[in-house]
Amino acid sequence: MARKTAWKRALLGCTVLLAVSLLANADLVDQDNLNVESNQPNLGVEKFNDYTKAHEKIENVTQGFMSFFRPAPSVTPAASSSTTTKESEESQEPTKAPTKRHRDPTVAKAIELLQLAGIEYENDDALWTLANIHFHGQYKAKRDLSQAFDMYATLADRSGNASAQQMVGFMYSTGLGNVVQRDEAKAMLYTTFAARGNNTAAELTLGYKYMLGIGAKKSCQDSVIYYKRAADKAYADFMSGPPLGRTMPPIKIRLTDGEGGTYGAGASGPGDPSPNVIASDIKDFIEFHRYIADGDNPQARAAQSQLGSLYYTGNAGPRTTIPRDYKEAARFLRMVTDAFFNGKTNIAEAKEQRPKEVEDAGIAAALLGKMYWRGEGFEVDELQALNWFEKGASVDNPTALNALGTMYMMGAAGLPVDHETAIKYFKAAADLKHQDAQVNMGLIYLDNPKHHLLAFKNFHDAAQFQNFQAVYHLGEMYFYGYGVSKKCDEAARYFKYVAERGDWGDTLFPDSYDAYQAGDLEYAAIGYLQAAERGFEVGQSNFAYILDRELPTSHYLASLTSPSRTALVAISDSALVSLGTPSRLLEMALVYWTRSANLGDVDARVKMGDYYFAGIGTEVDYKKATACYEVAAEVENSAMAMWNLGWMHENGIGVAKDYEVAKRWYDRSLATNQGALLPVSLSLLKLNVRYIWSYLTGGETGSESGSFWSINGKSGSSDSTPDLSSGNSPKSREKQTGDGRDPDGISQNEIEKWKNQRKAAAGLDGELDESDPFQHRQRDLDEDYLEEDDLLETIVIVLLCLAVGYLMYIRQFRFANQGQQQNQNQDQNQNQNNHQNPGPVVEGLPGDPHAPGRYAYFAAGG
Numbered sequence: 001m002a003r004k005t006a007w008k009r010a011l012l013g014c015t016v017l018l019a020v021s022l023l024a025n026a027d028l029v030d031q032d033n034l035n036v037e038s039n040q041p042n043l044g045v046e047k048f049n050d051y052t053k054a055h056e057k058i059e060n061v062t063q064g065f066m067s068f069f070r071p072a073p074s075v076t077p078a079a080s081s082s083t084t085t086k087e088s089e090e091s092q093e094p095t096k097a098p099t100k101r102h103r104d105p106t107v108a109k110a111i112e113l114l115q116l117a118g119i120e121y122e123n124d125d126a127l128w129t130l131a132n133i134h135f136h137g138q139y140k141a142k143r144d145l146s147q148a149f150d151m152y153a154t155l156a157d158r159s160g161n162a163s164a165q166q167m168v169g170f171m172y173s174t175g176l177g178n179v180v181q182r183d184e185a186k187a188m189l190y191t192t193f194a195a196r197g198n199n200t201a202a203e204l205t206l207g208y209k210y211m212l213g214i215g216a217k218k219s220c221q222d223s224v225i226y227y228k229r230a231a232d233k234a235y236a237d238f239m240s241g242p243p244l245g246r247t248m249p250p251i252k253i254r255l256t257d258g259e260g261g262t263y264g265a266g267a268s269g270p271g272d273p274s275p276n277v278i279a280s281d282i283k284d285f286i287e288f289h290r291y292i293a294d295g296d297n298p299q300a301r302a303a304q305s306q307l308g309s310l311y312y313t314g315n316a317g318p319r320t321t322i323p324r325d326y327k328e329a330a331r332f333l334r335m336v337t338d339a340f341f342n343g344k345t346n347i348a349e350a351k352e353q354r355p356k357e358v359e360d361a362g363i364a365a366a367l368l369g370k371m372y373w374r375g376e377g378f379e380v381d382e383l384q385a386l387n388w389f390e391k392g393a394s395v396d397n398p399t400a401l402n403a404l405g406t407m408y409m410m411g412a413a414g415l416p417v418d419h420e421t422a423i424k425y426f427k428a429a430a431d432l433k434h435q436d437a438q439v440n441m442g443l444i445y446l447d448n449p450k451h452h453l454l455a456f457k458n459f460h461d462a463a464q465f466q467n468f469q470a471v472y473h474l475g476e477m478y479f480y481g482y483g484v485s486k487k488c489d490e491a492a493r494y495f496k497y498v499a500e501r502g503d504w505g506d507t508l509f510p511d512s513y514d515a516y517q518a519g520d521l522e523y524a525a526i527g528y529l530q531a532a533e534r535g536f537e538v539g540q541s542n543f544a545y546i547l548d549r550e551l552p553t554s555h556y557l558a559s560l561t562s563p564s565r566t567a568l569v570a571i572s573d574s575a576l577v578s579l580g581t582p583s584r585l586l587e588m589a590l591v592y593w594t595r596s597a598n599l600g601d602v603d604a605r606v607k608m609g610d611y612y613f614a615g616i617g618t619e620v621d622y623k624k625a626t627a628c629y630e631v632a633a634e635v636e637n638s639a640m641a642m643w644n645l646g647w648m649h650e651n652g653i654g655v656a657k658d659y660e661v662a663k664r665w666y667d668r669s670l671a672t673n674q675g676a677l678l679p680v681s682l683s684l685l686k687l688n689v690r691y692i693w694s695y696l697t698g699g700e701t702g703s704e705s706g707s708f709w710s711i712n713g714k715s716g717s718s719d720s721t722p723d724l725s726s727g728n729s730p731k732s733r734e735k736q737t738g739d740g741r742d743p744d745g746i747s748q749n750e751i752e753k754w755k756n757q758r759k760a761a762a763g764l765d766g767e768l769d770e771s772d773p774f775q776h777r778q779r780d781l782d783e784d785y786l787e788e789d790d791l792l793e794t795i796v797i798v799l800l801c802l803a804v805g806y807l808m809y810i811r812q813f814r815f816a817n818q819g820q821q822q823n824q825n826q827d828q829n830q831n832q833n834n835h836q837n838p839g840p841v842v843e844g845l846p847g848d849p850h851a852p853g854r855y856a857y858f859a860a861g862g
Contacts, residue, residue, distance in 0.1 A: 107139050118151070127155050128164065135167070136523070143522070145177035156190065162197025165190045169202065170533055173215065174588075176526070177579055184215035195226060200506075201534055203230040204499055208535025211492055212598065220488040227495035228479060234502030235472045242374035244406065244436070248468060248501065250316035252509050252538040255516065255545050262545065262603035263640055266675040270602045270637040282320045286310070293332065298357050301336050305360035308332035312367055312376075326377025329367070336364035341391050351395070362397030365389075369403060373412075382413035393425070398434035401425045405440060435462040439469045446473070452483025463494075472498045500536055509539070516542075521550055525579060532592055537599035540592040544604070547589035551582065586617035597628075605632040606641050613654075622654030633665070639673035642666075643680065650687055659691045659701045 111133065118127030131151035137143035149171050155164035169190035175182035188209070194202035207226035210219045238245050261268020292303040311329035315322040340350075340361035350358050369388030372381045386407060392400025405425030411417040423444060429437030442458035445451035456477055462470035475494030478487045503509075512527030525546045531539025579585060590611045596604035609628035612621045626648060632641035646665030649658050666687065670680040694701045 104140055107141060110139075111141065122158065124155060124159050124161060127151055128161065131155065131164070131167075136526075145171075146179045149179045156193075160193070160197065162194045162199040162202070165194035165197065166199045166202040166205075169194060169205070170530060173205075173533060174529060175580065175584070176529070178581065178584070188215050195229075200230050200233060200499075201530075203227070204534040207492070207496060207499070208533075211496070211535070212595075220492055224479065224488050224492040224495060227492050227499055228475070230499035231472060231475065231495035231502075234499050234504075235469075237504050238468060238502055242376075243410075243412070244370065244374070244403065245469070246504065247313075249504055250314070250510070252536065253316060253513050254538050255513075255542045256603070262541075262607065266673070267640055268603050282315055282322055286322070293335070296339070298354065301339060301357055301360050304332045304335045305363050308336065308364060308367060312371070326371060330371060330377050333364040333368050336360055337368065337388075337391070341365065347394060358395045359397075362392045362395040362400065365392035365395075366397045366399035366403065369400060373403070382407075386413040386415070396428075396432070398429040398432040398437060401429035401432070402434050402437040402440065405429065405437070409440075430458065433461075435465050435467040435470060438462040439467060439473070442470070442473060446482065449482075452477070456483045466497075466501075468498065468501060471501075496535065500534075509536075512542070516546070521546055522579065529592075532595070535599075537596050537601060540596040540599070541601050541604055544589045544592040544596060544607070547585055548593075548607070551585055551589070583617075588617075590617035602632060602636040602638050603640075605636060606638055606644070609641065609644065622648070626654040633668075637672060639669045639676055642669035642672060643676065643683070646683065646687075650683075650690070657700055659687060659694070663687055 111130065114126045114130040114133075117123040118125075118130050128151075131148050133139060133141050134144040134151065135148035149168070152164045152167040152171070155161045156168050169187045170176075172180055172183045172190065173187035188206075191202045191205050195206050203226045207223050207230065209215050210223035210226065212218065216222075240246070256262045256268070260266065286307065289303040289307050293300050293307060308329045308331075310322065311325045311332065314324035340357065347358070365388045369385045369392060370376070372378050372388060373385035374380070378384070385403075389400045389403045389407070393404055402425065405422040407413055407415055408418045408422035408425065423441075426437050426440045426444070430441045438458040439462050442455040442462070445455035445458065456474070459470045459474045459477065463474050471494050475491045475498065476482070477484055478491035478494065480486070508527055508531050512524045512531070515521075515527065516524035525543060528539045528543040528546065532543045580588065590608065593604045593607045593611065597608055605628055609625040609632065611617055612628060613625035614620070626645070629641040629644045629648070632638040633645055642665050646662045646669065648654050649656075649662035649665060651657065663684065666680050666683050670676055691701055693699070
């Protein structure tokens with residue numbers, strides 16, 4: 001019997017290995033067609049190529065976590081997870097999943113073998129691999145969400161696999177593909193068990209849902225626990241890297257950044273969009289700086305330093321990605337250091353006369369030292385690193401000073417452990433506002449309870465620039481109450497940032513972006529939806545953006561969104577049709593715009609208003625649309641929202657018609673975004689005409705304060721800005737009801753809640769910091785607003801302008817006729833001269849009305 005059991009186990013191992021080898025072979029046969037599929041997210045489990053190592057498979061087979069054989073009919077396997085439900089036993093147990101024939105016989109054979117190992121012999125790794133193939137559509141296999149769910153559920157209930165439990169919870173939470181009905185209770189149940197199994201994705205999901213009360217009662221205490229567990233793992237990953245910590249993962253790319261924002265360039269985001277918001281092509285930047293770097297002057301040194309830094313860090317942007325290239329980085333950095341540290345430079349004199357050149361040399365020396373110490377582009381050489389750090393420190397480079405302090409603290413490069421010298425270097429670098437040095441000083445102060453306030457100050461200063469370590473330690477201080485009172489919400493926000501930023505082992509975002517760039521919208525949407533469920537604001541925004549662009553919504557949104565929006569397509573042709581019904585997908589778009597807005601995305605808040613206004617994914621609700629625009633305008637300073645409010649007040653949609661309030665919103669929109677001159681000017685022109693007509697005919701104009709014609713130099717002052725959410729518009733003060741609602745039913749508590757959520761998400765501290773360049777801040781608004789301009793005088797001025805314009809038109813028409821008559825006379829004279837003196841005609845001579853370059857017909861009077 002033992003011999004028979006061993007034989008069956010060996011046969012099972014060979015079956016799994018054969019399936020994996022077939023998949024690997026199929027992957028190599030058509031590699032060019034698998035650029036997207038071969039980079040699928042692994043969700044924390046080894047990818048297929050890991051299975052090619054025979055010893056790993058044999059170990060998995062022989063560990064004996066469960067029986068590898070189908071139990072006898074009389075034997076009922078014990079449930080290994082309390083998440084098993086009657087429904088899953090009846091509908092999710094794929095006892096004999098049918099083998100679907102695939103156009104690639106190699107892949108079909110591999111899937112058949114995986115089914116044999118995973119289902120017949122209950123091998124967890126084989127079943128997990130098969131579920132991922134169906135979920136992601138890997139290896140040219142067709143995506144089958146129903147099969148994937150059944151296999152995830154079977155694996156979750158059979159062995160308590162945390163990754164499978166997390167996926168089951170995800171599908172219950174979203175109802176993806178209409179495979180199962182959305183059930184937040186089951187979603188929370190499976191996700192909770194996955195988090196207990198140390199699954200990071202589940203911990204992030206629970207932290208986010210408890211923070212905002214999604215699918216469960218809002219609980220900061222539960223949220224901070226899950227976020228802290230994920231943050232602890234991220235911080236441990238950071239510290240496990242080379243000296244000075246691991247290099248941070250690339251920033252998550254927001255899909256709208258490549259198009260100037262959700263509403264296009266100049267119309268998106270808060271405040272006045274800078275011309276630099278749309279970054280130029282990085283390749284042009286590199287080509288230009290390479291051209292300058294060929295010289296031998298301070299400008300060339302600056303270009304060499306910038307190129308060296310760029311190649312060292314790499315660049316991941318919405319248009320072009322520049323991978324890290326340590327060889328090129330070292331080449332440009334050595335150009336800078338060889339020119340400065342040549343033994344001839346008087347450093348003291350250079351500091352006074354050529355500070356920029358000194359700064360570039362210090363940056364280059366510090367980066368070279370870092371590369372030698374960490375083994376980036378060079379073999380690890382602590383002595384060379386020490387040499388370069390000392391050169392950088394000689395010109396007061398803060399990175400070099402901090403690195404020297406770290407070396408003395410660790411006793412690296414043969415240096416003695418000397419805490420006093422280390423602190424001296426840390427303090428010198430911290431005085432130069434170096435964030436890592438401030439963290440090191442904070443850690444030193446943290447060891448002494450008497451100095452916890454100093455530790456907090458150093459961490460706080462570094463956290464203003466999103467320093468990873470500083471944010472983590474601030475979270476711990478708020479969590480444990482070191483030097484400050486315990487604040488659960490602050491700690492949760494800090495830990496959330498750390499857990500999301502330090503996701504080295506997760507390829508969800510880069511894989512989704514690559515799929516989006518390759519045109520695989522279905523894969524990209526699923527990936528961003530997974531990130532959205534984990535609380536990533538960029539994932540929520542990107543998922544909603546894909547749905548908004550791809551699905552036919554309405555002519556209103558088609559004209560309102562960015563110019564590059566794809567043409568409206570039939571829903572049956574959409575790549576996203578397999579993810580849900582059209583109505584369900586539009587509802588999801590609104591849900592995730594809302595979640596993104598509550599985490600701080602200004603354009604997402606305006607999108608919410610658009611959806612409520614047009615009835616997309618919900619019923620038409622002008623009151624909610626108005627509330628969304630008010631929050632976006634008053635709290636988040638969106639010029640687009642201000643214009644929308646002006647239009648709604650002008651037309652009396654969702655609010656009482658009031659031309660005065662409409663004009664003030666238009667004025668404030670222009671004051672906020674000078675790029676909106678044309679649309680706002682046209683809107684104001686139309687509004688003025690409508691006001692004059694209504695005034696003369698006795699129609700409704702709204703306010704009767706007489707301030708419509710006031711000269712507004714800088715709109716948006718405290719006097720001119722209508723505070724609609726507080727009930728301070730000219731008519732809302734009279735109509736305000738006693739229960740905090742206006743007659744349209746807008747809940748002021750709801751608006752205040754949105755305002756507070758936006759303020760809390762504005763920065764890590766929950767408040768706007770004027771010194772933080774990364775936070776969106778409202779513009780300073782002029783307090784002056786001149787009132788009481790005479791209406792009759794304004795009408796007279798308008799009439800005079802019209803009269804002058806008419807006279808100018810008559811003058812232009814008159815002189816144009818005179819010019820034509822003069823030209824005809826000249827032509828007749830010229831013809832007579834030609835008959836008398838025939839010869840070659842030379843064009844362009846003075847006096848020739850048809851000569852190239854003449855502009856007689858374009859100037860008034862000829």
